[in-house]
Amino acid sequence: MLSDSAKAGGFSMMVVMPAMALLGLLTMATFHLVLDQRHRTSLTADRALAKYGAEMALNAAECELSVATETPTNLQCMAALPRERIAALDxxxxxxxxxxxxxxxxxxxxxxxxxxxxxxxxxxxLDATTHAVEIDARLPGTQRIAGRTARYVIEPIPDRWPGQTQHSDDTPPPWLYRITAAGFGADPAVSVVLQTVFRPRVPRHTSTPQTTTEAALPTIRPSGTVTQRVYTTSDRHDATAPHSQTFMLGPLNWRELIEEGLR
Structure with a gap:
């Protein structure tokens, strides 16, 4: 028969072993929670870094278009562009x-x-090697460095004015510029892509066999928006008075977040 001390020892082992197993599980759970919290904190910091880079790239593109097309904006644009770049953005x-x-x-x-x-x-x-314009966009107050440079591209898209839903072969449509900008976190798999549309000022005088367009100088409103009055006259013999329209220039929409997160 087992002695009383042996019985007590066996009972103690039955109590201690489950307690140690439970303690181990709690320790592992706490460790995973700490790792998960660190990952979330790192991901939040990376997204902030990526968004800042995308915003700076978007601003750089807007400034470039503002200077090249002589379109006022509410940004303080000091860029000096070479002639070939200005000609390319005509x-x-x-x-x-x-x-x-x-x-x-x-x-x-x-x-x-x-x-x-x-x-x-x-x-x-979003690749390591890109055909976009790359900029240096370092987030102030942090030592985190983006895994890839912030960058932007510009593409032309047709601008359909009211009353000009279609154009004849010799009447080219006016154009907008769509800017797509990307920024990255310290982990380049974390990216933020922003997009906006920019309307350049209308040239002072343009003409086609069908119409003649005269544009006033852009006006900066107290709200900070920029507008331009445009007068279009038909060259048809039965044409009436010029048709006038006011257009908003520069960025036309709120900066739209079109992608955020891990690729």
Missing amino acids: PVLRRGFLLGTCGNDGSLGLCQPQPDQSLWTLARL
Whole structure:
């Protein structure tokens, strides 16, 4: 027969072993919670870094378009662009945009995809090597460095004015510029992509066999928005008085977050 001390020892082991197992499980759970919290904190910091980079790239693109097209904005743009870049961004001739390419040298980052082609694929927007314009965008107050440079691309899209839903072959449509900007976290798998549309000022005088367009100087409103009055006259013999419209210039929509997170 077992002695009383042996029985007590066996009972103690029956109590201690489950307690130790439970303690081990609690320790592992706490460890995983700490790791998960650190991961979440790191991911939040990476997303903040990526969003900042995308915003700075978007601002840089807006400033470039503002300077190249002489379109006022509420940004303080001090960029000095070479003549070839200004010519490439001409909103009427669009010399820097070639179908199926993203340009190089003076037209780097100026993209015009084929109808069935993805802009992101054409520009290699999120890749280590890209055809986009890259900028240095370091987040103040942190030592976190983005795993990839912030960058942007610009593409032309038709601007359909009221009353101009279609154009004849010799009447080119006005154009907008769509900006797509990307920023990255310290982990380059974390990316934020922002997009906006920019309307450049209308040239002072343009004409086609059908119409003549005269544009007033842009006006900066107290609210900070920029507008321009445009007068269009038909060259038809039975034409009436000029048709006038007021257009908002510069960024036309709120910056739209179109992707955020891990790829």
